[in-house]
Amino acid sequence: MSYPRILRRTFLYMSVLTFALWVLVPILFIGISSFTPRNEIYKWPKPLLPSHFSLDTMQFFLNSYGVLSSLLNSVWVALLTLAFTLAVGAPAGYAVARFYFRGREGFRLGILVTRMFPTALLAVPLAVTFIRWGLYDTLIGVALIHTAMALPFAVIITTGIFMGVPKDLEEAAMTLGCSRFGAFARVALPLALPGLAAAAMFTFVISWNEVFAATILTVHNRTLPAHILTTIQASPLYFRFAGGFFMILPALFFMFLIRRYLFHMWGGATAER
């Protein structure tokens, strides 16, 4: 290997390492801390590993006032978001993948542009509109906002998935007696299913993690992140650790399951089997 090449390599790996540590170290600390007995958290110098594994901190967190109900709210909002997003996003992705229509490329780009508006900018008008429509402080309202946020990604991911299902297969089904829709349902859909599941998980995580809109648009019906955010100033350290860990959990789990699809997001992700 030539000298500049080694240099480049070294630089690349150093950057990768830095970024990885940047993300992983806090997660590691949060993870360790949330399974440390409560009284040990304040110890200094801090032992690298807890003296013993303990569910004490987690238990305290889950039993705190408002946590369980906001957890349920979060799950509901995430599931509603998922349903709305797939109901709109999957057909849109299919259409972009299969049909040529005027402005298709513009549409694909436009989808992303919607993500350029900072939610903060929209916060006040949104709150006003939601109050007027009676959606303020409702789970459906939050789910609708989350749908708006997740939709661009859902469309892009499902477009990739459906592009990966050869058109020939559906056409073959049509020559064998299927209608247009029958061919979709019997051939394209089953082949796209693993990819669609990935899109669903991704959507779930987006909603689960979203904090800003959820905080602004609710008062009593807080989602978990909104609840944690509003109570965090007044909470002990161990509550924060446990809460943080709990928030990361589904994201870590789902991302691990669907990482293959995220890599392929921009190309033609194939629903390989």
Next chain:
Amino acid sequence: MAAEIRLEKVRKAFGKVVAVKDMDLVVEPKEFLVLLGPSGCGKTTTLRCIAGLERVDQGKVYIGGRDVTVLPPSRRGIAMVFQSYAVFPHMTVAQNIAFGLRMRHTPKEEIKKAVKEVAELLQIDELLKRYPSQLSGGQRQRVAVARALVMRPEVLLMDEPLSNLDALLRLQMRAELKKLHREVGTTTVYVTHDQIEALSLGDRIAVMREGEIVQLDTPNEVYDRPATVFVAGFIGTPPMNFLRAEVKGSNGDVYLAVGDFAVEVHEEWREQLKEMVGETLILGIRAENIEVKSTPEEGALPAQVVVSEPLGSQQLLTVQVGNDVLKVATSPDLSVVPGQIIGLVLTKKKIRLFDVASGKALKFE
């Protein structure tokens, strides 16, 4: 069971590209018709118009006398074998073959029987439980054919079904498809860009160019009497040779001048050619219709050897006559060296003459 296909003035354009230009075509019941032409000439589009996968812009499509122009593929009584095979990856071979019958709500017992029969016919009965990912290309291709045949279609459409197979397998499948067609007797439209495949399979060949059929004839006719320079240059290995020739006349006689050499013409053409004295024509002759003399002699067109390729059963010479390069087939025993001047004797009856401007073959009544 076998139906006639009739296209009337069928036109299909994609934006500015006219893929099929006002095509008229009748495929007889039980006929094996090959659509042949270079890539991009509209073969696939024509086939898809028959299948109903493309909506025609103009014109009518009839299958078995029924106007199917606006019917979806499922109601046309067709079955199709795709170039990519399009075998469903999430179904076993048996499920793939049964798919169409299930859509028709055929009773389970009948489906089972039909699948078994057609699988035996195509020698894939051992593979019924496998998934396509566990099959070779050739096996997938058989599944695709079986899946189409099990429908007992009135019309079978095939789009370059052999193009993804290796050479040896292609040769074997070609013979098998021919045999299958004889046994099943379905009206078949077969698309290919491989002229040998077309010659070997077709009852008739429709040679296409830029969305139009330039010649529709039996393989022998297309080979021996190509309608245009394009057809002559597309069909045959090697394709037909072309020489520039001027029609010349002297005291009542007429001949074709290739450079300084006079090529004698067929007696039956003389009257007509006399009217054309002074015009330049394209003289076409196939490699196997040229006799080679190892030395230039009286009555033989002198030519210089450029390359000689021994091909086993014959020897292929590339020779130069003036500015024209010709391919000539000779016996492998004839020994020639590059640079050598040889003599060519053209078989009078096999000469074909074309108009320079239109490229069309001259007709002699």
